[in-house]
Amino acid sequence: MKNNKVHCFTSITNSYIPKARVLAESIRKNNPDWVFDVILSDVLPANIKASEEPFDNIIYPHDLDLGNWKSWTFRHRLVELCTAVKGPGLKYILNTFNPDMVIYLDPDIAVFNPMDQLVELLEQHPILLTPHQLTPNTTLDSIMDNEICSMKHGIFNLGFFAIRANGQGLEFADWWAHRLYHFCYDDKSEGLFTDQKWCDHAPVFFDKLHILRETGYNVATWNINVRKVHMSKNGTILTDGEPLKFYHFTGYDSGDGQIMAAKYGASNNIIQELWTWYEKQLMDYGHKEFFRYPWVYNFFSNGEKITDEMRILYRKRLDLQQYFQDPFDLSRSDGGYLAWYKSNGPK
């Protein structure tokens, strides 16, 4: 029976619907009382009925407090948008549903055992984050793959975060939502990596933030070399002797995930079995059908593709943002932003 105490949400486009289904079902199995929300930065396909999906609520960009959401959406590439909406999405859930706690999980995560411990921890700490690494790596290879990678992409992995809806939890939500609204871009030269790099500041700004050191959370290719994942005799997957809470199948679509799993988890058959299981789950939930779905915000209204250069220019130029309030729309008499870009944009 669901109550309003805990809302768990994720952020996707249509191509990630199968992943969200796997996540939703795994949460339903382990924490059936949690409400599961999806922020869908897309237009739900006509053949999909929201009521038949395992999602309690589907939230769209136009539901969020984004001002001119079309202009805002246009400024972001796909990954940038899906991460940028997390902040405003968090605020929306807090304001609309009044939960006690909000937990975010990336769509490529699956839950394996109940996470009641998270609720207990949130009752003590208003903000929970999981860092990519908890202990130093020991080989040059793993230092480069893991520690240096974290320095580029963020010390904490924002495939998970959790807040309590009061005190510093709300302060964190306000602060983060503001930063993501303005600066959720993949621009490593400027020190930005979407939503994740911002949280390097978080332990300093929010002293009650708790770094979640229990190794059963957010197990992924960047830490399986230092976490012992094995199967108990009663059939529970354990991480360092404690039940695995959730595994993060990051890099599934690019294949990088499996490559890194093979590299750092080759001697551990459980890791291989997890990936094989995940692939089957995705196929059962329609991955082949959904994977190639085009993203609606990747195209102008005439169907022409929006390039990164078009977005970045629009992002940087406030005058363009003012003049072309809806840059997707080409029905204007002047041909819209696309016509302007073709005439005036960089060659």
Add this chain to the structure above:
Amino acid sequence: MPEINNHEPNSQPSSLTRPLRKFFKSKFTLFSPGKPFWLFLEMIRLFIKNPLATFKLLNLKNVKLLRNAMNEHDAVRVLYFTKNYVSGSNNDSETRLPPAPLYSVPPITLSILNDYDQANIGFIRKQNLFNESFYCEHYPDIEENRVDPLEHYYIQGWREARDPSPDFDTDYYISNYLGSLKQVTICPLVHYISEGVNKGYLTIEKVFTADELLSQAIAKKKYPEIVCAISHDNYAGNLGGVQVHMQEEQQAFGNSRISYLHFYPKGHQKASSASLEFLINVNLDGIPLGSIRNDQFIKLGKILQNNDSLKIKGILIHHLLHWSMMVIEKFLDSLNPPSIIMWLHDYYTCCPQHTLLRNNYEYCFKPGLNSNACMICKFGALRKVNHGLFREFLSKYNPLFLTPSEVSKSIFIDDFPEFDSRVVVTPLLKISEIKKIPQKRISQLTDQHYRIKIAYLGLANPHKGWNAWQRLIKSVDVSDFEFFLLSNRNLSTREKFIPVSTTRQNRDAAINAMQNNHIDIVLLWSLWPETYSLVLFEALASGCFIITNPLSGNIASYVKDNNCGIVFDDEKTLLDFFSKPDIVKEKLLDYYAKRATTFSITPDITTVAKISLESENRKKVPTASKY
């Protein structure tokens, strides 16, 4: 079905003089329509092999003239160069042609037909087992290439699963009686003549109605009483432990004048299937009767129950793999047998992965249905479905369970505790003629140069410990140990291969091989809880010391209880042990001196008595759940 007529066979040369005649009369007829280089090479090769041979070169394009040339000699070797090189000779080991994929259908038919082949072909022709017009009509390339159809089928056609007549289905015959196309080395028609016809093998699938099958059974039964056996495959044609046990069981029932009516599914169906059209194959006393559809099988139950010509003693369920539970239930409901005995040869009732290896990889310890292990195991979802079906089935029919060890009983009872009192531990073998190890064998060990002999016995499968074996033999010093692989397939790397195939006719093959090669230690590193392990007893019967691990089920249990080996915790301790050859020798000496014996093992079939006893018990205590 084609019949065999007893025409006088063609005369055969004397077997005594044959080898000599072969050697001195070897003549090589080389036929080469235009490949002189290969012809020359082949001549050199043959001359080196048999300097006394004579050569005759032909440049014939007409196959009939070639055949006449071959008929002039007793021992003829013909090399036939076409687009694909083909070679054949009288030497038995060389008459086997490589498998079909190496040959495309050549423009002219293939080569050597020695006198045996010609006799066979002549016999087939006289029996009208081959329908030339049918063959030419169905395979137009035969006439296009001007080849003799029967010769083509005899040498090549059957390898391509072509049919010699409308009454002979080559693929059906091979898959039912000879294994698979890749394994077969004899023309199926020849096999049928020499063996199949006497065993009543079917040459084409015959699907009967229930009434027709009953008539067949009544006409062909040997005895007035009958027991119905249910399993997953044709025990008469396979070599596995369950199959050999069923062969022994059939024999035992026959000795008690009870016929053995056996049903097994043709192909795979799910336990939850509701299909009425699936086919079931039927054997009677090991001889195929035909096939029957699921719906007719259900009807057969009713007909058998009401029939006075075949008195049903009971049902023996050996395995339910590939059976629809709905069909079995309806059959049992309509048959209403006086007793039901169910063998637990493995853990299929607990999980469709019958060796309980999660994802075929690692022993899962049979966790809860909703565990992480079952969730990530590809058999997990089916386990949940089957578990419900089996519990319902077993509760309804309450069979007497037979299982070969306490280990297998405890694993079954863990899932089905309500049947604890109904499970009888029934070992599969009798041990007799126990003797001490010969002193000579013990003395050998004391020789400082003696290399301890370690063997891997059985199939080279990962769940039988093959990978651990490979790691062991790579890690130890060969100056201290000698390694042997005793199996039916040569996959040896560093070890000596001894071919062994244990069959009902040659039960002691493995024991003889181990004794002849003086094997000291056998590694039985099964990764799943073996319910019995025939190889364990074969190794012990040879006086061998057993090395195993705690997951090997009855192997580990027996070794601990009888102090006839060592149970190592893991591979690390196994490799540590073998890094100290002196310690190994010490353990062996101790074992040989104090405990090791050789003995004979024979099948112990008690089902005949048990089925009568069970039927008596059911009469005395009718249960509410009696179907």
